[in-house]
Amino acid sequence: MTADAAVELTPEELQAGLTAEQLRTLVGLVEYDASSDPFPVTAQDAVVFVVGNATQTAQFYQAVFGMELVAYSGPETGRRDRKAFVLRSGSCRFVIKGGVSPDSPLLDHHRRHGDGVVDLAMEVPDVDKCIAHARAQGATILEEPNDVSDEHGTVRRAAIAAYGETRHTLVDRSRYTGPYLPGYVARESTVVRPEGAPKRLFQALDHAVGNVELGRMDEWVSFYNRVMGFVNMAEFVGDDIATDYSALMSKVVASGNHRVKFPLNEPAVAKKKSQIDEYLEFYTGPGCQHMALATNDILTTVDVLRSRGVEFLSTPDSYYEDPELRERIGKVRVPIGELQSRGILVDRDEDGYLLQIFTKPIGDRPTVFYEFIERHGSLGFGKGNFKALFEAIEREQDRRGNL
Ligand SMILES: [Fe+2]
Numbered sequence: 001m002t003a004d005a006a007v008e009l010t011p012e013e014l015q016a017g018l019t020a021e022q023l024r025t026l027v028g029l030v031e032y033d034a035s036s037d038p039f040p041v042t043a044q045d046a047v048v049f050v051v052g053n054a055t056q057t058a059q060f061y062q063a064v065f066g067m068e069l070v071a072y073s074g075p076e077t078g079r080r081d082r083k084a085f086v087l088r089s090g091s092c093r094f095v096i097k098g099g100v101s102p103d104s105p106l107l108d109h110h111r112r113h114g115d116g117v118v119d120l121a122m123e124v125p126d127v128d129k130c131i132a133h134a135r136a137q138g139a140t141i142l143e144e145p146n147d148v149s150d151e152h153g154t155v156r157r158a159a160i161a162a163y164g165e166t167r168h169t170l171v172d173r174s175r176y177t178g179p180y181l182p183g184y185v186a187r188e189s190t191v192v193r194p195e196g197a198p199k200r201l202f203q204a205l206d207h208a209v210g211n212v213e214l215g216r217m218d219e220w221v222s223f224y225n226r227v228m229g230f231v232n233m234a235e236f237v238g239d240d241i242a243t244d245y246s247a248l249m250s251k252v253v254a255s256g257n258h259r260v261k262f263p264l265n266e267p268a269v270a271k272k273k274s275q276i277d278e279y280l281e282f283y284t285g286p287g288c289q290h291m292a293l294a295t296n297d298i299l300t301t302v303d304v305l306r307s308r309g310v311e312f313l314s315t316p317d318s319y320y321e322d323p324e325l326r327e328r329i330g331k332v333r334v335p336i337g338e339l340q341s342r343g344i345l346v347d348r349d350e351d352g353y354l355l356q357i358f359t360k361p362i363g364d365r366p367t368v369f370y371e372f373i374e375r376h377g378s379l380g381f382g383k384g385n386f387k388a389l390f391e392a393i394e395r396e397q398d399r400r401g402n403l
Pocket of ligand 1 (some may be wrong): 209290292326371381
């Protein structure tokens with residue numbers, strides 16, 4: 001199989017103007033043999049959120065993250081109990097849902113978890129094959145394969161349970177041309193992009209991280225291995241990642257070509273409460289911790305987001321002045337001073353380097369946050385930055401009284 005056959009672009013990626021080569025660089029794709037994959041995955045289909053106020057959250061993602069509104073479902077379209085906004089940036093799709101009628105189950109979900117991710121949906125070429133394999137491997141099937149249709153065609157879908165109250169909906173949209181799913185109507189942004197602002201601030205979803213309970217990380221790694229045929233990535237951080245106070249363990253599973261990557265964290269016992277413990281307490285259980293959004297110009301992305309009020313974790317100057325780090329990272333595309341003034345972290349491995357930065361939690365609870373990542377060959381996750389990063393998170397935890 002040739003490299004380009006292995007990376008077949010989805011309509012979303014084509015529409016976003018991405019080439020296979022750009023996508024390969026952006027999210028670090030590798031070649032693999034799809035014919036022996038028991039659970040082939042084409043791409044991440046959508047990240048679905050339940051929030052307390054979908055109307056305003058959707059505006060936030062448009063006005064601040066520069067996403068484009070493409071579809072909508074709600075009382076005006078016949079869904080009386082909830083509103084859902086579909087947003088795009090490059091090939092990345094977010095769906096923001098909120099309860100409208102007081103008895104909406106979405107409001108119960110929000111009461112338990114706050115704003116969070118309910119579904120890491122995946123596009124697959126064969127829903128039935130995936131579900132048959134998942135069932136044989138003991139997965140909980142939350143929705144049996146079924147067709148949903150409207151005037152734009154038919155979508156075949158099903159869903160399996162993942163950690164906590166998170167699910168993976170599987171979607172085959174090969175026979176569908178509508179803006180998202182049946183029940184949604186096309187809708188355009190009313191937010192006007194400021195003159196001179198970049199067309200988009202990120203092009204793709206790089207990875208979505210799950211926090212699971214103490215002692216259960218390996219169980220979930222095994223779940224993704226068995227049920228979804230995911231592979232363990234080379235950067236498999238099995239040891240404790242520890243600061244003086246808190247510790248966690250992290251392992252990474254990925255679909256065959258690494259198009260979908262799920263790092264999984266669990267807390268480890270330490271002197272003080274780790275960021276994972278804090279998450280589990282405030283999310284009331286396992287859930288999605290952060291999404292890494294791939295950009296090809298992290299400097300501009302960070303400048304624009306900061307000018308729109310996004311707060312990032314700060315990185316001490318000592319990080320950039322550390323001779324060991326300077327030695328390790330070598331030459332990157334911009335002077336270190338440009339990274340230092342923005343607090344952008346650097347990591348390098350045998351394949352190349354990456355630039356990354358983390359926001360503070362974006363909602364009221366100290367749970368969900370974002371990473372922005374610019375890859376230059378590196379397929380890693382910034383292992384070399386974990387300690388500096390966790391110390392920055394601890395400073396924030398301490399300010400919240402949760403350390
Ligand atoms: Fe990450």
